[in-house]
Amino acid sequence: MRILKDRSCLLVIDCQEKIFPFIHAHEQLLKNVLVVINGLKALEVPVIVTEQYTKGLGPTLAPIAEALGDIRRIEKASFSCCDEPGFNLHLATLGKENVIITGIESHVCVLQTVVDLARQGYQSVVVEDCISSRKPNDKLIALERMKKEGAIITTYESILFELLRKSGGETFKTISKLVK
Numbered sequence: 001m002r003i004l005k006d007r008s009c010l011l012v013i014d015c016q017e018k019i020f021p022f023i024h025a026h027e028q029l030l031k032n033v034l035v036v037i038n039g040l041k042a043l044e045v046p047v048i049v050t051e052q053y054t055k056g057l058g059p060t061l062a063p064i065a066e067a068l069g070d071i072r073r074i075e076k077a078s079f080s081c082c083d084e085p086g087f088n089l090h091l092a093t094l095g096k097e098n099v100i101i102t103g104i105e106s107h108v109c110v111l112q113t114v115v116d117l118a119r120q121g122y123q124s125v126v127v128e129d130c131i132s133s134r135k136p137n138d139k140l141i142a143l144e145r146m147k148k149e150g151a152i153i154t155t156y157e158s159i160l161f162e163l164l165r166k167s168g169g170e171t172f173k174t175i176s177k178l179v180k
Contacts, residue, residue: 001123001152002162003098003100003125003152003154003159003162003163004098004163005043005044005045005163005164007096007097007098008045008096008097008098008099008100008125008163009045009046009047009048009091009094009096009098009099009100010036010037010040010045010046010047010048010099010100010102011047011048011049011050011081011099011100011101011102011103011113012033012037012047012048012049012050012060012064012068012102012103013050013081013101013102013103013104013109013110013113014050014051014052014057014103014104014105014109015030015033015060015061015064015102015103015104016051016052016054016057016058016059016060016061017057017058017059017060017061017062018056018057018058019057019104019105020061020104022134023104023105023132023133023134024132024133024134024135024136024139025132026132028129029104029129029130029131029132030061030063030064032102032127032129032130032156033064033102033103033130034063034064034067035156035160035178035179036100036102036127036130036156036159036160037064037067037068037102038067038174038178039156039160039174039175039178039179040100040160040163041067042171042174042175042178043160043163043164043171043175045100045163046094046096047068047071048071048074048081048087048090048091048094049068049071049072049073049074050073050074050075050076050081050084050087050103050109051073051074051075051076052075052076052077052079052109053075053076053077054073054075059073060073074086074087074090079108079109079112079113080109080112080113080115080116081109081113081116082112082113082116082117082119082120083116088120091122096122097121097122097123098122098123098124098125099117099122099123099124099125100125100127100159101113101114101124101125101126101127101131101151102127102130102131103130103131104131104132104133105132105133105134105138106131106132106133106138106139106142106143107133107138107139107141107142108133110126110131110142110146111142111145111146114126114146114149114151115145115149118149118150118151123150123151123152124146124149124150124151124152125151125152125154125159126143126146126151126152126153126154127154127155127156127159128143128153128154128155129155129156130156156179157179160175160178160179161175
């Protein structure tokens with residue numbers, strides 16, 4: 001199945017300031033998530049952002065918030081984004097079938113969202129190098145389950161070039177600079 005930009009949106013799950021420092025390889029994760037956000041913005045792919053219990057976990061991490069700009073955050077108390085009515089409504093209004101997923105934690109909010117998106121008829125595209133957990137094994141086990149649930153597992157460079165489809169032009173130059 002070819003993943004097309006016109007049929008896709010990006011979901012950034014719970015990259016919040018009070019939990020992010022405890023995530024495995026969080027510095028690399030931050031760099032990777034920023035590449036995806038900036039690359040998909042260059043491709044004009046719509047973005048959805050969630051925040052889990054902001055009173056306890058704080059807002060979206062500052063560098064990610066800056067890259068996202070004024071994109072509205074959807075606050076949730078449930079682990080799965082799909083248990084938040086505001087998320088489902090926003091996703092439905094976009095009219096996309098592929099949900100490209102980044103964020104934390106792999107084995108909780110990301111996994112439960114992938115399971116529920118499949119149940120709702122969406123195709124999850126999990127960007128493996130843009131998700132993480134506090135413990136590496138939790139991410140590993142979560143990825144196995146996500147595959148069984150039908151998720152497509154990819155990397156940030158792979159998804160950016162798949163959505164781009166061809167070389168040449170300003171968007172290609174932007175994405176090429178981002179992945180270097």
